[in-house]
Amino acid sequence: MSALNAATTDLLDDIVGFTHDPEGFALYAFGWGQGELGKFKGPRKWQTEINRHIGAWLGNPDTRHQPCRIAVASGHGIGKSAQIGMLINWALSTCEDCRVVVTANTETQLRNKTWPEVSKWHRLSFVRDWFVPTATAIYSVTDGHDKSWRADSVTWSKENTEAFAGLHNVGKRIVVIFDEASAIDDRVWDVTEGALTDEDTEIIWIAFGNPTRATGRFRECFRAHRHLWHQVQIDSRTVEGTNKTQIQEWVDTYGEDSDFVKVRVRGIFPNLSMRQYIGEEDVDAAFGKHLRPEQYNFAPVILTCDPAWEGDDALVIAKRQGLAFSVLQVMAKNDNDVHVANILARYETEHGADAVFIDMGYGTGIASAGQTMGRSWQLVSFAGKSTDPGCLNKRAEMWKEMRDWLKQGGAIPADPELRDEIMGPETVPRLDGKVQLESKADMKKRGLRSPNKADALALSFAYPVVKAGINHNRRAHGATHNARA
Numbered sequence: 088m089s090a091l092n093a094a095t096t097d098l099l100d101d102i103v104g105f106t107h108d109p110e111g112f113a114l115y116a117f118g119w120g121q122g123e124l125g126k127f128k129g130p131r132k133w134q135t136e137i138n139r140h141i142g143a144w145l146g147n148p149d150t151r152h153q154p155c156r157i158a159v160a161s162g163h164g165i166g167k168s169a170q171i172g173m174l175i176n177w178a179l180s181t182c183e184d185c186r187v188v189v190t191a192n193t194e195t196q197l198r199n200k201t202w203p204e205v206s207k208w209h210r211l212s213f214v215r216d217w218f219v220p221t222a223t224a225i226y227s228v229t230d231g232h233d234k235s236w237r238a239d240s241v242t243w244s245k246e247n248t249e250a251f252a253g254l255h256n257v258g259k260r261i262v263v264i265f266d267e268a269s270a271i272d273d274r275v276w277d278v279t280e281g282a283l284t285d286e287d288t289e290i291i292w293i294a295f296g297n298p299t300r301a302t303g304r305f306r307e308c309f310r311a312h313r314h315l316w317h318q319v320q321i322d323s324r325t326v327e328g329t330n331k332t333q334i335q336e337w338v339d340t341y342g343e344d345s346d347f348v349k350v351r352v353r354g355i356f357p358n359l360s361m362r363q364y365i366g367e368e369d370v371d372a373a374f375g376k377h378l379r380p381e382q383y384n385f386a387p388v389i390l391t392c393d394p395a396w397e398g399d400d401a402l403v404i405a406k407r408q409g410l411a412f413s414v415l416q417v418m419a420k421n422d423n424d425v426h427v428a429n430i431l432a433r434y435e436t437e438h439g440a441d442a443v444f445i446d447m448g449y450g451t452g453i454a455s456a457g458q459t460m461g462r463s464w465q466l467v468s469f470a471g472k473s474t475d476p477g478c479l480n481k482r483a484e485m486w487k488e489m490r491d492w493l494k495q496g497g498a499i500p501a502d503p504e505l506r507d508e509i510m511g512p513e514t515v516p517r518l519d520g521k522v523q524l525e526s527k528a529d530m531k532k533r534g535l536r537s538p539n540k541a542d543a544l545a546l547s548f549a550y551p552v553v554k555a556g557i558n559h560n561r562r563a564h565g566a567t568h569n570a571r572a
Contacts, residue, residue: 102214105181107145110138112177116213123211131327133319134170137293140317141174145289154283154290156316158268158308160298162323162352164330167295168201171264172208174293175238179225180214182260182289187238188250189263192270192296194242198222201266202240238262243271245531248278255282260289268294268305273536276304298349298356301367302507303535306356311503320354362513364486364524369493370509375501383409387441387554391546392431394449395420396527396537404431405543406438410497412544414505424452432460442552446542447471467549469542479523481549486512487522488548489541499544508538 105112113130120128130138137157144155161167171189178185189205191197202223209220218225219233227236241250254261263279265271283290296305298320308316323329334352341347346357358366386409395402397420404416415434421427431453435443445454447466457464469482478484489497489509499505511530515523527537 098214102180105177107151107181108142109174109177110135110142112181113138113173116176116180117173117208117211118213130170130173131166133321133326134166134173137170137319138174141291151289152287154292156308157291157293157319158305158316159293159295159319159321160305160309160356161295161319161321161354162329162334162350163297164323164328165321165326166328168204168266169208171201171266171293171295172205175205175225175262175264176208176212176214178260178262178291179218179227179236179238180212184232184235184256185260185262186235186254186256187262187264188241188254189238190241190243190251190265190271190275192267196267197240197242205238205240243275245272245274248275251275251279252282254279255285256288257285258287261285261291263292265292265294265305266296268296269298269300269303270296271305273304297351298354301356301358301363302510306507307503309356322353324352362516363510364512364514364522365490365493365509367510369490370499370506373493373497373499374506376498378411378498383411385409385554387552388438389547389552390415390431390435390438390440390443391543392427392443392445392450392453393539393543393546394427394446394453395539396449400537401539402427403539403543404434405540405547406434406440407544407547410492410495412497412499412547414500414502414540414543417540425456428453428456428460428462431464432457432462435462439555441555442550444546444549446546465550467546477521479517479521482545483522483524485545485548486524489545492548502540504536505540505544508536508541509544511535511538511541 101115102112105115113134118124129135137159140157141155144150159167175187175189178187189197189201191201205225206220209215209218209225216228218227223240225238226233229236239250243251251263254263261283263283279292283292294305294308298306300306304312309318309320323334324331337352338348349355349357356367357363358368388406388408391405391407393403393405400420401417402419402421403414405412405414416430431443434440443457443462443464444467445464447468450466454464454466467481469480469485471481473480473484475484475487478487499509512524515525517523531537
């Protein structure tokens with residue numbers, strides 16, 4: 088007889104009755120009002136609402152076998168780790184061979200905060216003897232089910248996403264939990280999304296987090312992908328048991344509408360992340376904005392080429408004319424410089440470009456090929472000297488000009504990737520106060536892609552440009568005005 092079958096018949100019958108009722112399970116399976124839970128009568132109100140949503144989803148035959156996606160953005164101290172622990176205990180206890188995967192923004196968060204809370208709620212559960220807890224997993228004691236009936240804590244890596252690609256469990260139950268989801272790499276989200284395709288399977292995907300970043304897939308759960316997700320935004324002031332005095336001190340100190348209070352208290356995404364250089368408000372105003380031709384066709388036409396930085400980056404060719412910006416072509420990293428030069432030359436002729444700027448980092452071969460075709464393309468060194476004394480280098484100068492252009496009414500395509508790239512880079516604190524943007528390598532460490540489309544826009548501000556036929560001897564200020572009109 089297996090260890091699981093040794094449980095009392097009454098307990099088994101009761102637990103089976105909670106298969107699609109996480110709210111009832113949470114009330115039944117833990118000793119509320121006793122021991123460690125002596126001060127609590129049951130789950131908090133917001134936790135109960137999440138449990139009811141899952142129960143209603145699974146209880147409806149039309150939705151039961153469709154992915155149940157829940158995104159929870161909150162302030163601090165609301166008890167999200169406790170909710171994760173209770174949900175995992177319910178998921179494992181009420182469905183044979185259930186598979187659960189839990190990850191977090193960092194290994195430290197996962198190992199030191201998330202998983203210890205999961206282990207705590209396992210220990211507090213009346214059915215704790217049905218499972219074996221370890222430092223990285225909880226698995227069934229039932230003979231032969233230790234590999235198929237389990238929860239695992241998994242540290243994600245953008246280079247190693249196999250753990251999320253293998254989330255198949257046909258006919259049973261899959262639960263995926265992202266903790267501090269704002270900082271989990273987009274590629275992990277993409278792989279997880281692609282893996283949740285099993286038929287006749289209960290699939291629950293919950294992303295928890297403080298809304299620390301104005302970009303990324305967690306942000307899109309509340310914006311572009313909101314039709315796929317049940318969104319919950321929780322103000323810490325509305326939650327039982329939070330330190331209301333401390334929270335009010337934050338509000339009094341930083342202000343109700345400050346990004347500090349939005350993120351840490353109100354559960355609202357910031358206009359700017361902590362060191363974010365370009366804010367959401369300016370980018371949203373430009374996103375998909377329609378301009379009449381007469382608002383930009385008097386300005387010089389500038390083409391840019393931002394070659395791919397690494398193998399998984401994209402090469403981007405773009406065009407800006409005054410306030411109007413468009414991406415002409417995106418292609419995978421291409422080391423055939425002559426091929427790229429021919430494409431760029433075709434666009435130059437087609438659009439009657441007044442200037443073509445190419446990122447020097449990986450574009451010297453393209454420029455050289457263009458020279459043999461009689462093209463006068465200009466290489467731009469992002470690390471070069473800035474003409475703006477307030478900027479560390481040319482890159483910072485161009486991004487500053489791009490930020491000002493957005494504030495002046497610039498228009499970008501309705502491209503979520505471009506929008507996120509523009510808002511992606513953060514500044515590096517400097518004693519001299521000069522603007523310095525973090526490197527692409529550092530952006531990738533934060534789980535962001537290389538901002539190739541945004542860099543293609545920034546390149547268009549490299550140097551002043553005048554429209555063909557206009558007197559090139561006019562003052563530099565006038566030329567600059569024409570280039571950025």
